Amino acid sequence: xxxxxxxxxxxxxxxxxxxxTDSICSAIVYAxxxxxxxxHDVVAARAGELNSETKxxxxxxxxxTPQKLSDATGKNIIIVDHNEIDQxxxxxxxxNILEIIDHHRIGDVESIHPIPFENEPRGATAAIIAxxxxxxxxxxxxxMAALMLSALISDTLLLKSPTTTVKDRxxxxxxxxxxxxxxxxxxxxxxxxxxxxVNHSANKIILTDFKTxxxxxxxxxxxxxxxxxxxxxxxKKEIILKELNRLMKKNNYxxxxxxxxxVVDVESHLFYAGNEEKIKKLFxxxxxxxxxxxxxxxxxxxxxxxxxxxxxxxxxxxxx
Numbered sequence: 001x002x003x004x005x006x007x008x009x010x011x012x013x014x015x016x017x018x019x020x021t022d023s024i025c026s027a028i029v030y031a032x033x034x035x036x037x038x039x040h041d042v043v044a045a046r047a048g049e050l051n052s053e054t055k056x057x058x059x060x061x062x063x064x065t066p067q068k069l070s071d072a073t074g075k076n077i078i079i080v081d082h083n084e085i086d087q088x089x090x091x092x093x094x095x096n097i098l099e100i101i102d103h104h105r106i107g108d109v110e111s112i113h114p115i116p117f118e119n120e121p122r123g124a125t126a127a128i129i130a131x132x133x134x135x136x137x138x139x140x141x142x143x144m145a146a147l148m149l150s151a152l153i154s155d156t157l158l159l160k161s162p163t164t165t166v167k168d169r170x171x172x173x174x175x176x177x178x179x180x181x182x183x184x185x186x187x188x189x190x191x192x193x194x195x196x197x198v199n200h201s202a203n204k205i206i207l208t209d210f211k212t213x214x215x216x217x218x219x220x221x222x223x224x225x226x227x228x229x230x231x232x233x234x235x236k237k238e239i240i241l242k243e244l245n246r247l248m249k250k251n252n253y254x255x256x257x258x259x260x261x262x263v264v265d266v267e268s269h270l271f272y273a274g275n276e277e278k279i280k281k282l283f284x285x286x287x288x289x290x291x292x293x294x295x296x297x298x299x300x301x302x303x304x305x306x307x308x309x310x311x312x313x314x315x316x317x318x319x320x
Contacts, residue, residue, distance in 0.1 A: 009076050011098065012069055014045040014089055015125075016082035018210050021054045021154035021190075025147040026080040026125040027066055030101065033129065034078075036138050045069040047089040051208050053194030053226075057150045061143050081125040083109045083117075086212035086219065101128055103163075104307055108214070123161065123168040126151035130171055145178035150190055157226075158187040160266050161305045191263040197225050198232045198260075202243035205236070206258050213311070215318035219252075220274075222314055224259040224306050230269055233260045237271065241295045244273035254317050255279065261304050268304060271297040278320055282313040 013031045015023025024046055031044035044066040050058070058065055069075070072088070072095035079100045084107030085092060097111040103122045120128050126148045133140050140148070152172055156164040159172060176183045197208055210223040227233050233240075240258060248256040255274025262268065272279050273295035280287055285298040303309045 009041075011040055011042045011076045011078060012045040012072075013042060013078045013080060014047055014066075014069055014072075015080050016084075016087040016211070017047045017089065018208060019046050019048050019054070020051065020081075020209055021057055021194075022124045022126055022151040023081040024050065024054050024066060025057065025151040026101070026129055028063060029126060029144050029147050030078065030080055030129045030132075032144055033132055033136075033138055037136055043067060045089075051194060052196050053154060053190065056193035057147065057154075057190065061146045061150075063143065063147065079109065080129075082211075083107045083119070084211075084213070085109060086214050101125055103128060105311070121163070121165070123159070123164045124148075124151045124155040127168050127171055130175070140175070140178055142179055145175040146181070149175040149179055149181070149183075149186075153183070153187045153190055154194075157261070157263055157266065157304055158184070158191060161308070163305050163308050191226060192228065194226045195228050195263065198227050198236070202236060202239040203247075205233075205240065206243060206247065206256075211306070212253075213315055213318065215315075218254050218318045220255050220257070220314050220317050221247075221251075221253050222257045222259065222306055222310060224261060226263045227260050228264050229262060230260065233269070237297060238290055238293060240271050241273065241290060241293050241297070244271060245294050248273045254320075255314070257310070257314060259300075259303075259306055259310055266304050267302060268300045269297050270300050270303075270310065271295070274317070278317060282316055 013027045015027050027044040031042045034040050034042045046066045046068055069089055071090050073091040075095045077095040077097050083100050083102045099116045101118050103125050122128050130148045205225050206223040212219055212221045244256045258271040260269045287296045287298050289296040
């Protein structure tokens with residue numbers, strides 16, 4: 001695979017704004033892959049601050065935090081784990097996009113020239129990159145295996161999400177063997193590390209893992225927070241709903257959502273701000289309201305995947 005790039009410039013492999021574990025680990029393992037295969041000057045980068053789960057992963061495996069790239073203007077860019085303008089690093093349109101590897105819906109990122117664009121329905125982008133290592137016979141060492149496995153565990157909630165494929169399960173066993181970890185034990189430790197976010201402000205709870213989806217002039221936003229049990233998040237339901245409404249009005253969203261997902265019991269509560277009648281028709285669930293506060297929340301049994309179970313319904317609001 002040959003990659004065109006601006007002369008004498010680095011290549012930055014970078015995920016989305018508000019990066020999660022898959023976004024960061026995919027950037028690191030793909031940069032490592034390209035260095036081994038092509039000997040390019042490749043840099044793993046990040047578009048935002050790390051969450052607590054990702055910090056845990058990098059610290060546990062002794063991996064340096066990718067450098068922060070705040071502006072893509074004039075840079076050679078490889079995009080991983082997203083392909084939408086609203087989720088990309090600033091001025092992505094002014095960059096030289098070389099390649100995209102993703103496992104989400106196809107969005108609106110554009111390139112000047114034809115580029116490699118791999119989009120596969122897998123549990124994590126890192127799983128797609130792991131296949132590249134195998135195809136090109138690049139050795140997956142313990143550290144790289146651990147990062148790939150961490151991304152897969154994080155994005156699939158320990159392989160329980162409906163986004164998990166048969167290939168992902170086979171790959172997880174292979175990576176766990178190389179990393180020398182027990183999947184269940186390590187997976188629970190990893191997921192637990194990300195559940196402290198509930199102790200922060202409503203603004204941080206909503207925006208730490210937040211994605212915007214746009215169609216024309218309309219846009220919706222969906223945040224997600226991992227929790228263990230709903231007791232703590234429910235104590236904050238009033239301030240969360242108020243903050244959802246504030247952010248929606250301030251930034252002209254059609255609607256805003258926060259999915260609070262119990263990583264142990266694999267279930268969620270969905271908080272929302274927006275047109276109640278339209279949202280009620282999308283989910284067909286009982287809505288719980290609070291006095292004098294717009295919006296509300298609903299219980300979603302066995303719903304854990306933003307990408308596969310919530311996003312498709314939410315995107316229908318863009319067609320209304």
